[in-house]
Amino acid sequence: MAAIKAITIEAPDPGAANAFYDRAFGLGGTIRTRAGEAATTGFRGCALSLVVSQPGTVDSLIGTAIDAGATTLKPATKSFWGYGGVVQAPDGTIWKVATSAKKNTGPVTRDVDDIVLLLGVNDVKASKEFYVNHGLTVSRSFGRKYVEFDGSSSSVKLALYGRKAAARDVGVDPDGSGSHRVVIGTDAGPFTDPDGFAWEPAPA
Template sequence: MTSITSLTLSASDGAASDFYRTALGPGTPVRTGAGAPGSGFRGFILGVDVATSAGVDLLHANALALGADDLKAPKKQLWGGYSGVVRGPDGTIVKLAATGKATADDDSAVTRTVLLLGVADVKATQRFYAEHGLTVAKSFGSKYVEFEPQDGAVTLALYKRAALAKDVGVAPEGTGGHGLVIGWDAAPATDPDGFELSPSPVRQP
């Protein structure tokens, strides 16, 4: 089965290069590389799950101290979850969410990294990834799909682009490239929404 092992974000300065490792911890599957992303909404967000609301608060505060912009302060959501949203120095939008599942020592330890793609046609993009070896874990028709992470470091999920932008409080319009290369253990490919996928068999330590 195919799995996604890393995410490489376009970043042009040292602050962005250091941000994700410092903000999310040394085990993060997020890397930075050369290149300039587009402007406005780039069609994806990075989801970061921790155990508790206190962990969300701590990661949120740390991210702001490291240069992130505050898009949504952490709070309890109508559906019962607890989350906040920041924008990293490179422009990547990061949603911090509590799972409600306690861990042994560190409330702010990242328990799951999720790549949420905003796509034009959820079913068409689902077929693309299924045909390339990813296994569907959850599916809600044309609204939301989540894939099994297998032994990879990243869970992939699909939303409609406008719905994803609304969820994090930004306009859905954007120009230029995504500023993202998805690393997986399969051949190079480009998905229906123009996201680049590249072989990445070795996980970032």
């Protein structure tokens, strides 16, 4: 099965971006940065989601992200689905931090259970078929609305929304063009998906 080993974020100042991520989330080598200044405007068609165990962890991670320079797109609040919020890093990458729990059940930690790359695509069905043909296995699917693929505990999971739904989920306008400013590191590349998301062999 194909797996996402790392996400590389392209930024004009990769050193500053890397320092932000170390301070904000401390995710180690799973999130990498490199120089990139390709033109991009508006919504880049993707977001990264950190799935955690309880609201206190959401607040802790969002708090350090804001302290490190992130801006709030959606304040952390309770919802029907649990508790979560959305911030945007100084390099423009959007981050969602969420839990299905509505109350803390133990001491607050900064442990992240899952990292999920959320892609807002033009045609969910077509993208689903593309990824299945490239070795990914579907774990959940809701027609043309949402698809989630299997991922091991050591890899980043992949999920697909329609572009408008993805933008709404993270609190931004769906309009945007240019570079996604993200490269997906895999053990099954290189290839580019129908929406222009590039996959390449993960760096050692």
